[in-house]
Amino acid sequence: MTRVVRSGYHLTFISLALLCIFLFPIYWMVLTSLKTTPQIFTYPPVFIPENLDFDMWINGILPDPNVWRYIRNSTIIATGTMVLTVLLAAPAAYAVAHLPIRGKSAIMIVSLSTLMFPAIMTAMPLFVIFSRLGLTNTYLGLILADTTLALPFAIVLLRPFFASIPKDLVEAARIDGCSQFGAFLRIIVPVARPGLMTAAIFAFLFGWGDLVFALALGDNNAVRPVTAGLWAYIGSFTNNWGGAMAFSTLAMAPPLVVFLITQRYVVAGLLAGGLKE
Amino acid sequence: MTESIGSTPARVGAWNAAPGRQNPMRRLMDRFDGSVVPYLFVLPAALFMVGLMIYPTIFNVQISFQQMTAGNLLSGGAEWVGLANYQAMLEDPRFTTAFKNSLIFTAASMVFQIGIGLALALFYNQDFPGNLIMRPLYLVAYAVPVIVVASVFNWLLDGQYGVINWALRSLGIIDGPIFWLNDVNTALGGVIFINIWLGIPFNLTVLLAGLKSIPRELYEAAEVDGAGRFTKFWHITLPLLRPALLAVGMLGIIFTFKMFDVVWVATKGGPAGASDVLPTLSFKLVFEQFLFGKGAAVLNVMFLFLFVLSLIYLRVLNRQELRK
Numbered sequence: 001m002t003r004v005v006r007s008g009y010h011l012t013f014i015s016l017a018l019l020c021i022f023l024f025p026i027y028w029m030v031l032t033s034l035k036t037t038p039q040i041f042t043y044p045p046v047f048i049p050e051n052l053d054f055d056m057w058i059n060g061i062l063p064d065p066n067v068w069r070y071i072r073n074s075t076i077i078a079t080g081t082m083v084l085t086v087l088l089a090a091p092a093a094y095a096v097a098h099l100p101i102r103g104k105s106a107i108m109i110v111s112l113s114t115l116m117f118p119a120i121m122t123a124m125p126l127f128v129i130f131s132r133l134g135l136t137n138t139y140l141g142l143i144l145a146d147t148t149l150a151l152p153f154a155i156v157l158l159r160p161f162f163a164s165i166p167k168d169l170v171e172a173a174r175i176d177g178c179s180q181f182g183a184f185l186r187i188i189v190p191v192a193r194p195g196l197m198t199a200a201i202f203a204f205l206f207g208w209g210d211l212v213f214a215l216a217l218g219d220n221n222a223v224r225p226v227t228a229g230l231w232a233y234i235g236s237f238t239n240n241w242g243g244a245m246a247f248s249t250l251a252m253a254p255p256l257v258v259f260l261i262t263q264r265y266v267v268a269g270l271l272a273g274g275l276k277e
Numbered sequence: 278m279t280e281s282i283g284s285t286p287a288r289v290g291a292w293n294a295a296p297g298r299q300n301p302m303r304r305l306m307d308r309f310d311g312s313v314v315p316y317l318f319v320l321p322a323a324l325f326m327v328g329l330m331i332y333p334t335i336f337n338v339q340i341s342f343q344q345m346t347a348g349n350l351l352s353g354g355a356e357w358v359g360l361a362n363y364q365a366m367l368e369d370p371r372f373t374t375a376f377k378n379s380l381i382f383t384a385a386s387m388v389f390q391i392g393i394g395l396a397l398a399l400f401y402n403q404d405f406p407g408n409l410i411m412r413p414l415y416l417v418a419y420a421v422p423v424i425v426v427a428s429v430f431n432w433l434l435d436g437q438y439g440v441i442n443w444a445l446r447s448l449g450i451i452d453g454p455i456f457w458l459n460d461v462n463t464a465l466g467g468v469i470f471i472n473i474w475l476g477i478p479f480n481l482t483v484l485l486a487g488l489k490s491i492p493r494e495l496y497e498a499a500e501v502d503g504a505g506r507f508t509k510f511w512h513i514t515l516p517l518l519r520p521a522l523l524a525v526g527m528l529g530i531i532f533t534f535k536m537f538d539v540v541w542v543a544t545k546g547g548p549a550g551a552s553d554v555l556p557t558l559s560f561k562l563v564f565e566q567f568l569f570g571k572g573a574a575v576l577n578v579m580f581l582f583l584f585v586l587s588l589i590y591l592r593v594l595n596r597q598e599l600r601k
Contacts, residue, residue, distance in 0.1 A: 008404070008405045008406055009405070009406060010405075011400075011403060011405035011408075012405050012406050012407045012408075014400070015400070015401070015405065015407065015408065015411050016407075016411070018397070018400070019411050019414055019415070022415060022418070022474075022477070023414065023415075023417065023418075024440075025426070025429045025430060025433060025474070026417065026421070026429075028429065028432070028433060028440060029425070029428075029429045029432075032432065040438070041437075041438055042438065043437060043438055043443070044443050045438060045439075045440050045443050087321070088321050088322040088325055089322060091318035091319070091321070091322070092318060092319045092321070092322035092323070094318060095315050095316075095318035095319045096319070099315035099318060100311075100312070100315060101315045101316055101318075101319065103319075107319060107322075107323065110323075110326055110331070111326070112587075112591075113584070113587060114326060114330050114331075115531075116531045116535065116583045116584070116586075116587050117330060117334070117535075117580070117583075118534075118535030118537065118556055118576075118579060118580075118583070119535075119537060120535075120537050120556045120559055120560055120576065121334070121337065121535075121559075121576045121579065121580055122329070122330060122333050122334075123560075123563075124333075124337065124340075124559070124563045124569070124572060124573065124576060125332075125333035125334070125336040125337050125340065125573075126329065126333055127563070127564075128336070128340070128345075128350060128569070129333065129336070131350060131351060132351055132353075144329060145329075147325070147329075148325075148326075148329050148330050151322065151325060151326065152326070152330075155322065179310050179314070180310050180311070180314045180315060180318075181314065181318075184318075205419075205420060208422060209422035209423060209424075211422075211423065211424050211537070211538045211541070211542070212537050212538070212560070215560075215564070216560075216563075216564060226422075227422055227424045230424055230425070230428065231424060231542065234428060234542075241432050241435075244428055244432070245428075245429070245432065248425045248428050248429060251422060251424075251425055252421045252422060252425045255420050255421070255422065256417065256420050256421060258420070259416070259417070259419070259420030260417075260420075263413050263416070266416060266419070266420070267413060267416065267482060270416075270419075270479060270482050270483065271482065271483065271486050
């Protein structure tokens, strides 16, 4: 029995080491933002500095109005993408799962195949189309573009969720006099909440992390999201690694927080996407 | 007649408020609700996908046969030039380099992502204290925006002060500093390295789930028969893991082939196109050189390749289903 316990902790130690190696880049990013310039540009690298220097944050990143503008833009765009995706995907996935319509397989085939569209492939024609419609450099344009990333994934993800809800639930609601949409809203949606949460989270992460559409359709400083903002920042200062790491940390923080809170759903979503029915 | 009022209570918003089952309005609304409304559920999503994804793709094909420039972009008066764009593309050495790089990038990323992912999955399939807490932490890499990851690795791979070089020199693997992302010979390898890191969490999660679905009894029965570790892995684990491996494999290939952010932020496809992949090349053609026609041509080639890959994936999936 002692042997089992000992080998158990033996593995724990290895796991800890592996995790530290894997997540080292994150540690290094945050640490670099807290170093002084001479500490950054030194060899061999300093892994544990004697004291932390908040100068880059206090005087560089935090007072920069652009940084906060970019974060605000990203929040608007990511939230918009999340809302639009769920609004479009949920009824569609439910209908494919349960309602009597024709063309179900067409919808699923279109959803599955659009999953493989490279963002750049949609970005170019959308640039032409949006330019003619005046939608470039607008929040709406970016939300619409980012939703093209999230919507197919959401539909593919949600269909099995809705399919696993027993049909009797729907039937009972209908017999009671509920309309289709009423039944959907009042009975199905509450039951499908975990699936909807997963879809919403992925849509938010896609919307926040997108770079292609941001560069192609929204590079104006007013609507620029934090991804394009970071890119512009890196481009304008060649060796300001401390600043770049600080900005990166800030750019990473919101989606990371969202992820840590809703971890469970992300795992469920990845499994549903990876091991399709 | 009082029955009907008692058994179907009126509800706010329902149209059975009118007494009597014979209410014609209600029957009409019911029919509408049963047959037409379901289509309304799908309509918004369908319109969106057709309008903002299918139509642009077709538009792309059209643009590839035209000579569209910044000048006639808005007015739409671009002339038709047949296959000229495709010809220009095939004659452009940047295209051949980018295509070759895309293949290398995808293949190398997949091999290591799946290899390391599988190794980690096998490791985390064991029982030990803290397993369940530490395992999901790998997914942190998934939540971080790719541009952030690329920036950090840019710094880690720095020639003079980067940690990677320090580690390699300390281990005696290399002698002097290597400017990974700035050297024509190592740039592609550098972006592949970053991409491997990005893909590990997804592979780990899916493969581990696959491992967990293999019943323990199979291993126990094999042990009784005297099977060793390798035999168990080769004859039980691998065959039963095939669906999961297939999933990460095909999905990984598709997502890696179309990856833009990593290469763009790390090297912008440089130096001199050494690490250019098809997505970054097309971005440059369209948004830096405004060669819309040629850019569209490259994009169509990319799409065709991915389309064929997806068809293969669906074919293999189907055959797998049939075998069951």
